[in-house]
Amino acid sequence: MSLNKFQIAQRISRELRDGDYVNLGIGIPTLVANYIPKNINVVLQSENGLLGMGPFPKLSEVDPDLINAGKQTITTLEGSVLFDSAESFSMIRGGHVNMTILGAMEVSENGDIANWKIPGKMVKGMGGAMDLVSSSDNIIVAMMHTNKKGDSKLLKKCQLPITGKKCIKKIFTNLAVLEVTEKGFLLTEKAEGVSVEEIIQKTEGKIEISKALKDI
Amino acid sequence: MSLNKFQIAQRISRELRDGDYVNLGIGIPTLVANYIPKNINVVLQSENGLLGMGPFPKLSEVDPDLINAGKQTITTLEGSVLFDSAESFSMIRGGHVNMTILGAMEVSENGDIANWKIPGKMVKGMGGAMDLVSSSDNIIVAMMHTNKKGDSKLLKKCQLPITGKKCIKKIFTNLAVLEVTEKGFLLTEKAEGVSVEEIIQKTEGKIEISKALKDI
Amino acid sequence: MITKVVTNANIAVQDIFDGATIMLGGFGLCGIPENSISALVSKGVKNLTCISNNAGVDDFGIGLLLQNKQVKKMVSSYVGENNEFERQLLTGELDVELIPQGTLAERCRAAGSGIPAFYTPAGVGTEISEGKEIREFNGKKYLLEKAFKADFSIIKAWKGDSAGNLIYKGTARNFNPIMAAAGKITIAEVEELVPVGELDPNFIHTPGIYIQRIFQGLNYEKRIEQKTIRDES
Amino acid sequence: MITKVVTNANIAVQDIFDGATIMLGGFGLCGIPENSISALVSKGVKNLTCISNNAGVDDFGIGLLLQNKQVKKMVSSYVGENNEFERQLLTGELDVELIPQGTLAERCRAAGSGIPAFYTPAGVGTEISEGKEIREFNGKKYLLEKAFKADFSIIKAWKGDSAGNLIYKGTARNFNPIMAAAGKITIAEVEELVPVGELDPNFIHTPGIYIQRIFQGLNYEKRIEQKTIRDES
Numbered sequence: 001m002s003l004n005k006f007q008i009a010q011r012i013s014r015e016l017r018d019g020d021y022v023n024l025g026i027g028i029p030t031l032v033a034n035y036i037p038k039n040i041n042v043v044l045q046s047e048n049g050l051l052g053m054g055p056f057p058k059l060s061e062v063d064p065d066l067i068n069a070g071k072q073t074i075t076t077l078e079g080s081v082l083f084d085s086a087e088s089f090s091m092i093r094g095g096h097v098n099m100t101i102l103g104a105m106e107v108s109e110n111g112d113i114a115n116w117k118i119p120g121k122m123v124k125g126m127g128g129a130m131d132l133v134s135s136s137d138n139i140i141v142a143m144m145h146t147n148k149k150g151d152s153k154l155l156k157k158c159q160l161p162i163t164g165k166k167c168i169k170k171i172f173t174n175l176a177v178l179e180v181t182e183k184g185f186l187l188t189e190k191a192e193g194v195s196v197e198e199i200i201q202k203t204e205g206k207i208e209i210s211k212a213l214k215d216i
Numbered sequence: 217m218s219l220n221k222f223q224i225a226q227r228i229s230r231e232l233r234d235g236d237y238v239n240l241g242i243g244i245p246t247l248v249a250n251y252i253p254k255n256i257n258v259v260l261q262s263e264n265g266l267l268g269m270g271p272f273p274k275l276s277e278v279d280p281d282l283i284n285a286g287k288q289t290i291t292t293l294e295g296s297v298l299f300d301s302a303e304s305f306s307m308i309r310g311g312h313v314n315m316t317i318l319g320a321m322e323v324s325e326n327g328d329i330a331n332w333k334i335p336g337k338m339v340k341g342m343g344g345a346m347d348l349v350s351s352s353d354n355i356i357v358a359m360m361h362t363n364k365k366g367d368s369k370l371l372k373k374c375q376l377p378i379t380g381k382k383c384i385k386k387i388f389t390n391l392a393v394l395e396v397t398e399k400g401f402l403l404t405e406k407a408e409g410v411s412v413e414e415i416i417q418k419t420e421g422k423i424e425i426s427k428a429l430k431d432i
Numbered sequence: 433m434i435t436k437v438v439t440n441a442n443i444a445v446q447d448i449f450d451g452a453t454i455m456l457g458g459f460g461l462c463g464i465p466e467n468s469i470s471a472l473v474s475k476g477v478k479n480l481t482c483i484s485n486n487a488g489v490d491d492f493g494i495g496l497l498l499q500n501k502q503v504k505k506m507v508s509s510y511v512g513e514n515n516e517f518e519r520q521l522l523t524g525e526l527d528v529e530l531i532p533q534g535t536l537a538e539r540c541r542a543a544g545s546g547i548p549a550f551y552t553p554a555g556v557g558t559e560i561s562e563g564k565e566i567r568e569f570n571g572k573k574y575l576l577e578k579a580f581k582a583d584f585s586i587i588k589a590w591k592g593d594s595a596g597n598l599i600y601k602g603t604a605r606n607f608n609p610i611m612a613a614a615g616k617i618t619i620a621e622v623e624e625l626v627p628v629g630e631l632d633p634n635f636i637h638t639p640g641i642y643i644q645r646i647f648q649g650l651n652y653e654k655r656i657e658q659k660t661i662r663d664e665s
Numbered sequence: 666m667i668t669k670v671v672t673n674a675n676i677a678v679q680d681i682f683d684g685a686t687i688m689l690g691g692f693g694l695c696g697i698p699e700n701s702i703s704a705l706v707s708k709g710v711k712n713l714t715c716i717s718n719n720a721g722v723d724d725f726g727i728g729l730l731l732q733n734k735q736v737k738k739m740v741s742s743y744v745g746e747n748n749e750f751e752r753q754l755l756t757g758e759l760d761v762e763l764i765p766q767g768t769l770a771e772r773c774r775a776a777g778s779g780i781p782a783f784y785t786p787a788g789v790g791t792e793i794s795e796g797k798e799i800r801e802f803n804g805k806k807y808l809l810e811k812a813f814k815a816d817f818s819i820i821k822a823w824k825g826d827s828a829g830n831l832i833y834k835g836t837a838r839n840f841n842p843i844m845a846a847a848g849k850i851t852i853a854e855v856e857e858l859v860p861v862g863e864l865d866p867n868f869i870h871t872p873g874i875y876i877q878r879i880f881q882g883l884n885y886e887k888r889i890e891q892k893t894i895r896d897e898s
Contacts, residue, residue, distance in 0.1 A: 018667045047534075071461075071658050076602075082600075083872060084605050085534075085607045088534075088537070089778075126560075127532075165557030166557075263766065272894050301692070301843060305767030328790075340745060346788045350789060552780060634833075
């Protein structure tokens, strides 16, 4: 059966290593925060100026001067740090934030990502996404394998304006976990009960099957 | 009579305007701090990371963690700010420090300054001088008119390696006050009792005499 | 002696002229100069180019300037949910330049720091790189980006003293410190104006050297865009 | 879980290798990592390239590494009074690169910030500009300067917590925060190591993300180069 967004987030949480500094995008990535293993220390960075993002506040703790990059009210933790936007992107561009988890509209077989603009629709902006994808060595995409029309989001070439080139290393979808290699997508894990054929059929880009393929 | 270094500093202090942020170099410039008019507010910047430099400490106040760019122990004042070296040179390069007063070994008639290196001698470095002279619109030189051998320090062309090009606007010496114009040095003030002839004779570079020439 | 302190927002913004380029601090509605924006609306100054990470919402923040048709161009990284903004954009009344957030921040920082241009990886290979110099350093491609120029910066801090020294609170810091240094004239509004000497020199976020005018703002609404809470239990 | 805290300077510097490029914080003898320098002397690691605003004095600071002939190259803005330094320079044992102080600071900052290169006015028209790209922006000439690369940064702070968050005191801040972000591995020594949660998140000078190792130093001498005082009266 294909995974729901909570299960995708849960699977991604296993990618986190002790000591990681992680930036989580809006959507499924945000949910990853709920599944951080208890035995490791992971620090969440919010690009509007906070390292060590805590959970949502209790009603009595709500502070309009304390929000995350999604403009939600949040809290700090022991060891948190506040800073300005230039410092924040120093951390990001400088590679200090060593993992970024983002949503995407399309990913291509060479690792390009499109997630900021749909021609003909109102364009809201890229926010920090272009900085994030061009900076970290470790960019993970969390998304559904197909769009609402059922079309593949894992393409030979992105159809939408891209956010970054050759930057995606790993993709976690409702059907599978795939790496981006020199030869295109490499299927390394599949959702239990989902067939390899279904994944191949729903992947427009070049796809190879790992010899070590296993269930998620 | 020619001025001593205290009198040069005193004369320079009249250049300060209310609200100025000023960086003072080592030597005569440092003395200017003693003559800031009481009725104006001037803030001294020390490029090692302090805005609002106060006087030397009392013996009981000495703090090894509080020095100026000349490595002397100093104090802070009400309203002082401490910061790092990148911020300090943001202030300087960004033109926020709006007056710089420096010593010099040579100044040329087009406003070049040499004050960091004597070929054949141990070179200690330029410190912040190159940043300072390339950034502010308002660079003042305080120096003796001639060197120890009696040679002019106001030259057609600097003989020593320069610190900055076409950056000096005004020069205050023991003999005179001179502006740097398109036509070379312009003598605007002279020390009382010093003859124009003596100043001309001790100025190697092109020199014109202001119609409004007056005593310092 | 010259004082940086002005009595209110109307006086602070009085010389902002039609066609001026202004930077406005804040991220979303957090840390925005509410009083100064209101004063600009009252003043009715037109054809502004606004450099600000976001563009407010329909009835708050920069949205108020948009409603009043005072903005010619927005330079932002994310313009969010704003119907009037969308309408003006679609009819061509409003010009919009979208910039990666880190590049926006660094172009502000460069403007204040006397750095005319720098290289950044953000946007290489995307439409953002069109017309820009691309250059390789250590095997990686970067774009040349230039410092902004702003006639005025309008920022908001938590506390400030009469020398212009400022501290911010929480994530309301965001773009405010870097814009503070970037404006030819910088106007700071603060929730609390304190006497010189009250702020610890070792813990000041914005040195007063960057600030030309400061005033204590009134009646901060601090609207929250997304009040997300967890159970009290 | 991984901890950044190490027990002493010897352990902190144990993997610094012959030929490494290291940044060392401090201005003059103010804010220098005294314990780490001693540990490097004990370790005897050779052929170091040291990026540091100054080079210490004969018997303190980086001067100790020079005395021990561990330094191949100094990258500084001002090397001051140091007889052994002068001797090694004149005999050609030591290579020295002098850089304008603001450029030195900005090249550190760029290294930590993912900015590979930037333009600065310092040094245009001087011998510093030889071999460098000169480019005009808005009618003024600038030099292209590149980010440093450092294997290690060794810095000194006043207080730090076990997450690596740091605060500095007085002008001992200087190059420490910008070098903190610039090293592949950054070692911070602090006068006081405090538990996480003790430092106010709003007033931290160096976020812990930049720090890989931290320890509490011992017996700080904090030598003063020029004790200047005024009358007690």
